[in-house]
Amino acid sequence: MWTSYYTMARKEFVRMIRIWSQTLLPPIVTTSLYFVVFGSFIGSQLAAIEGFSYMQFIVPGLIMMSMITSSYMNTVSTFYFAKWQRTLDEILVSPTPNWIVIAGFISGGMIRGLLVGTLVLIVSLFFTHLVIHQLAIVILAGILTTMLFSLAGLVNGIFAKGFDGISIVPTFVLTPLTYLGGVFFSINQFPEFWRIVSLFNPILYMVNAFRYGFLGISDVSIAMSFSILIAINVVLLGLTVYLFKKGWGFKN
Amino acid sequence: MQAISIKGLRKTYSTGTQALKGVDLNIEEGDFFALLGPNGAGKSTIISIITSLTRKSEGEVKVFGTSIDEDPDKAKTYIGLVPQEFNFNIFEKVIDIVTTQAGYYGIPRKEALERADEIIKALGLWDKRDTMAQQLSGGMKRRLMIARALIHKPKLLILDEPTAGVDIEMRLGMWEFLRRMNEEGTTIILTTHYLEEAEELCRNVAIINKGEVRLHKPMKELLESGKEKLENIYLEIIQEAKQEK
Ligand SMILES: Nc1ncnc2c1ncn2[C@@H]1O[C@H](COP(=O)(O)OP(=O)(O)O)[C@@H](O)[C@H]1O
Ligand SMILES: [Mg+2]
Numbered sequence: 069m070w071t072s073y074y075t076m077a078r079k080e081f082v083r084m085i086r087i088w089s090q091t092l093l094p095p096i097v098t099t100s101l102y103f104v105v106f107g108s109f110i111g112s113q114l115a116a117i118e119g120f121s122y123m124q125f126i127v128p129g130l131i132m133m134s135m136i137t138s139s140y141m142n143t144v145s146t147f148y149f150a151k152w153q154r155t156l157d158e159i160l161v162s163p164t165p166n167w168i169v170i171a172g173f174i175s176g177g178m179i180r181g182l183l184v185g186t187l188v189l190i191v192s193l194f195f196t197h198l199v200i201h202q203l204a205i206v207i208l209a210g211i212l213t214t215m216l217f218s219l220a221g222l223v224n225g226i227f228a229k230g231f232d233g234i235s236i237v238p239t240f241v242l243t244p245l246t247y248l249g250g251v252f253f254s255i256n257q258f259p260e261f262w263r264i265v266s267l268f269n270p271i272l273y274m275v276n277a278f279r280y281g282f283l284g285i286s287d288v289s290i291a292m293s294f295s296i297l298i299a300i301n302v303v304l305l306g307l308t309v310y311l312f313k314k315g316w317g318f319k320n
Numbered sequence: 321m322q323a324i325s326i327k328g329l330r331k332t333y334s335t336g337t338q339a340l341k342g343v344d345l346n347i348e349e350g351d352f353f354a355l356l357g358p359n360g361a362g363k364s365t366i367i368s369i370i371t372s373l374t375r376k377s378e379g380e381v382k383v384f385g386t387s388i389d390e391d392p393d394k395a396k397t398y399i400g401l402v403p404q405e406f407n408f409n410i411f412e413k414v415i416d417i418v419t420t421q422a423g424y425y426g427i428p429r430k431e432a433l434e435r436a437d438e439i440i441k442a443l444g445l446w447d448k449r450d451t452m453a454q455q456l457s458g459g460m461k462r463r464l465m466i467a468r469a470l471i472h473k474p475k476l477l478i479l480d481e482p483t484a485g486v487d488i489e490m491r492l493g494m495w496e497f498l499r500r501m502n503e504e505g506t507t508i509i510l511t512t513h514y515l516e517e518a519e520e521l522c523r524n525v526a527i528i529n530k531g532e533v534r535l536h537k538p539m540k541e542l543l544e545s546g547k548e549k550l551e552n553i554y555l556e557i558i559q560e561a562k563q564e565k
Contacts, residue, residue: 075423154407158468161371161401162424163393320333320374 072164076172084180095134099188102130103195117254118285127192128279129251134188136246139181139214140221143173147225148234151318166312177218205281212297213274219304226317250275255287270296321349323476323507329379331365339365341531352502354518355511357528358558363511364404367480371401400469404480406461410454418468425472439467459490479510515554529557
């Protein structure tokens with residue numbers, strides 16, 4: 069059973085490293101551009117936020133953004149292609165229990181997310197120095213968030229019926245929520261109405277928890293952030309287990 | 321011991337197609353068994369249900385006495401499947417496809433590599449060991465799937481139309497290989513729509529059409545009643561199927 073899990077995780081890791089120019093490089097290039105354009109050019113014109121330079125403020129948000137996208141894209145695409153090419157049957161005919169199969173896919177997404185996050189963090193060191201307020205919070209928020217989006221990507225992959233099915237959610241839901249999720253600004257700078265609307269965006273809580281771990285500042289309560297993270301994880305995990313049990317979208 | 325025991329198996333797809341209309345089938349351990357029938361008869365559906373890739377609508381399936389409902393994971397350990405359609409990742413190397421499959425069956429990597437090398441050799445794919453699956457010929461791809469199916473040394477090997485699109489010479493080689501496997505004790509079930517293939521290889525045969533078993537007999541008995549007669553029976557069934565379409 070553990071051999072089976074290890075096989076899945078190893079396969080994902082090897083693939084990720086082999087095609088690094090598609091899996092690891094793009095988020096690094098994108099965030100580097102953000103660092104240059106927003107952090108250096110525009111940021112230098114902006115006032116400090118709670119005592120931190122704009123560059124320092126956006127670093128945690130940008131790491132989070134790259135982790136969210138990477139973990140989501142990893143599971144949604146691996147699962148969808150496994151289903152489409154029918155390579156999923158290789159696992160399904162084997163005595164690997166469903167929860168191990170789920171764990172295998174989730175681990176792939178988490179490894180990719182955390183790896184990309186670490187690389188973006190290293191890149192950020194070229195632009196600003198590292199501040200860490202509470203390392204445990206950084207790590208915990210990173211793990212819970214990548215797990216959440218790996219699960220979400222997997223659910224998307226299960227439901228996807230075609231190639232548009234795997235790009236609609238990332239483009240029309242994930243990206244807007246991330247951009248409005250407090251990556252580039254503190255919601256305290258918002259007009260009251262939009263500030264309240266933002267509070268319904270779950271990504272806001274993740275970005276803020278993560279930023280709190282680095283800088284010790286947050287727009288929302290950290291306890292609330294972690295409660296939301298854990299609650300969504302539990303719901304998505306339950307849903308995934310249920311869909312696998314039914315063979316939803318991959319068993320006739 | 322029965323390798324496969326099927327009782328009252330029915331399957332209706334979500335499209336409304338009734339693919340199986342109450343199939344009963346017993347296959348003995350050690351048998352070389354042919355599931356013969358025209359396209360669309362329901363052969364692949366039976367196999368997908370036995371291997372838990374498709375859910376049944378009704379009925380009971382046991383693999384070496386283990387119900388696929390009660391202990392699907394145990395039932396799966398007995399079976400090696402060579403599906404009708406290629407279902408490996410064409411961007412992976414031959415050796416990786418086989419060893420990964422071993423991992424799914426819980427075989428540690430070191431042992432998996434040894435077994436994979438052995439089995440790749442036995443199937444004449446040794447010089448393609450590190451070749452991407454995409455670059456293999458049709459017959460080689462089929463043999464790759466056989467290697468993959470045998471990596472956990474299953475007691476039962478199921479092949480769904482293994483020789484479709486494979487040239488004569490390669491077909492003879494594959495027959496030889498399967499015959500030897502069977503002599504060494506592996507139970508083999510294959511589906512085919514070639515009568516000659518069933519005649520050549522199998523000890524028992526079931527002819528299936530439109531989701532029903534029409535005839536289930538030892539090959540010898542069938543051949544004794546006359547080769548022409550068997551051909552006629554089969555042709556009749558195929559004809560029937562064509563007329564309905
Ligand atoms: N996934 C599916 N969805 C709906 N109908 C299907 C599906 N797979 C097979 N069928 C139908 O079930 C019947 C039996 O098909 P199949 O088991 O593939 O036959 P065979 O393998 O004997 O050629 C056919 O009428 C086929 O069209
Ligand atoms: Mg078929």
